[in-house]
Amino acid sequence: MVHFKTKNLLIIFLFCAFNLSAAPTAESIAKEITTITNAKALKRVPPKYPVEYAKQGAEGWVIVSYVVEPDGNTSNVLIERSSGRKRFEKEALRAIKDWKYNPALENGEPVQQCRNNVRLDFRMKKERAGVSRKFLSLYKKFVSALNEKDAERIEKLAPQMKSYKIFVANESFFKFTSMADYYEYKGDIEKQYSNLGLAVHSGVDAKFYRKLSDKTSKGDSEPQEAWSTKERNKAQQIRTVLHRKLMIELDKGSVSHALNTVNKLLAVSPTKEIGSIYQRQKESLDNFIASEHVLSTKATVNNNGIWQHQLLRSDFSFTEIQGKLDSVDVRCQNKRHVFSINEQTQWKIPENWKTCHLYVKGKEGTEFSLLELPRSLSNDTKVAAHKN
Template identity: 30%
Template sequence: MQLILRYFLLSVTMLPAIVTAEIKLPLPEITIPKITEEVQRETDSDQDFQPAMPHAKVGPIYPIYYARKKKEGWVDLTFSVEKDGSISNVLVTNDSGGAQFVTEAIKAINRWKYKPALEFKQPVQSNIHNQRLTFKFDRDKKIREKVYEFYMQGLEFIEAHDRDGMDEIYEQINDLNFRKYGEKDFADVYTLNYASHIDDSDLYLSTLKNIELVSIIVTFPDLWAELAMEKVKLLAEDHKLAEALSLLNHIEAENSKTIEQTRLLSSREQLNQYIESDIDLVIDGKTNKLGIWQHHLARNHFAITNLEGKLESLDIRCDNTRRLIDIDGNSEWQIPKKWRNCVLYFQSEKSAQFTLIEFATRKIV
């Protein structure tokens, strides 16, 4: 944490310019997390399966109403690629707010084309395709002056050990309505500094848990790798081991000079040992504002317990298989090992929370 904080205090980074079409309402930039496309291809050692490859992508149309209001945002989606390369089963998993952003994002994704995945040299449906589409303008001032001034003033208060000033900035910067893409990153980075300085580990961990690495890599590129490594550790502590491994792959693919190769190898070895251990993985789950909770499976035998609320369905999406399950009274499942690299999407009409257990190999019959 101390290494990260030294970077925090030395790094003051504004958002880089974005290349947009020369029209009155510019097309938004599409941000594609490498963790879900490029890294997966690099780390897949099974030659019997070849992931789908992007063939043609188009950007979403910026909603006119939001453009006039200078409203920016993002939409996270997951989808399947069919045997003919077309898109299906589009599911919005999260968004920054704005129904028109969601509508245009779905329209854009449905126009994309892929070269289909191959299994034993035959086309198959593939289902692990996660994308974030961002809607933002090319602008001279990358974030509002108010956000930047709060951030800079807060760092000055931290360096001066001015507790009253730090407290005031913490309240002010987190009370803002973040209208421009990337503004929340400045609030989060300041909050991490603040929490560390006042020794508030709960605030530090809760902020780290919710920080958006997909935008931090743009707004604070010098901090991203260290923050990502901190998040790998946090994911492991929360028993989200497959997600931690995926993030580790992403860090390695970025070739960050701040992370030594031995550190990456050690982390990977520890995660794999944990996955293969006889310890059951216990994960807290809670559906978000869209009624969705997702989890990347490390094992193929799992169950839910301590359910509060009602779950409508379970959407299991794997590299080569998809199953939509009506939960009803079922609470335990075991999926075939040939279902590769699976992600669970629990869906509820209203908020629901529960405990997910991934059973150790010794319990698989």
């Protein structure tokens, strides 16, 4: 607590400081204050349901990232994740390219809004609970073989499960969790982790995805008394998967991904007691991020040719590249820049760019490490600051 006398001295100091001849004027101070207004949707065209999929009753989902330009149009649309059907991805991309916005404003002037993502669900009008008989039969056989560690049956059924095309949306969650179990059995941590990530997204619909994203961004750890029974069931369904995902991230030292997963676990924790466990883990991660340790994250480019990551620091580099990386698309709230990785491998993003996401593009399966550097290791002679 600041005592009265100390507070008076502070007020006197500020008064004297702002009356010096070199002090900034009210006009110059006002110019330094930045006001950001987010883009607002004017027209959102729903994606078309592919006719052949509709006839089959096939369902799915797609998560898309895009930029809103100063003229209100969208650009640089890319697929972050999907349930796997390429026609759904194609229609999602086509729809978002036709979306229109009132652009974001910075001090009254239109600017890019570079970090936007949305989940689009392709579902039949009549909600279908459960899964198809065909999937249920395959799933039961596969899970039974895994539980019994029957190698012959496992290797026979795994390709069938992997290639199975989702029809009922609920099948996605069970497909990806069972494939995660399979890759855990095989000792393939990367593929286990990838399928756990897909399972998390498959365990929710677009509405709950938005709600979970809102709660995650706010660090909300309040219990779920206000949630509907359906929402609590969904939260319980993905909580176990999130916990498994977190264990892998902590073991790999993937701090950024672990922090994101912990925030999701806080959002789906049913009680304050359970939430407190993840809150302590979050505090531990926050302390590590604030330390002088280098944050190292091992990465693999996915089958869409990208790898995404939320930056925790402004200085980063790529090492141990095994394969081909083409570019890194840095998307912050109102700043964006695309770098060729062939030109340099180390960057310093200006601090005022705030929270930034990386979209690393390259050949599917390319492995590399992302290093996020503390300020003490920043080398200004080698690291370039880039601005739009």
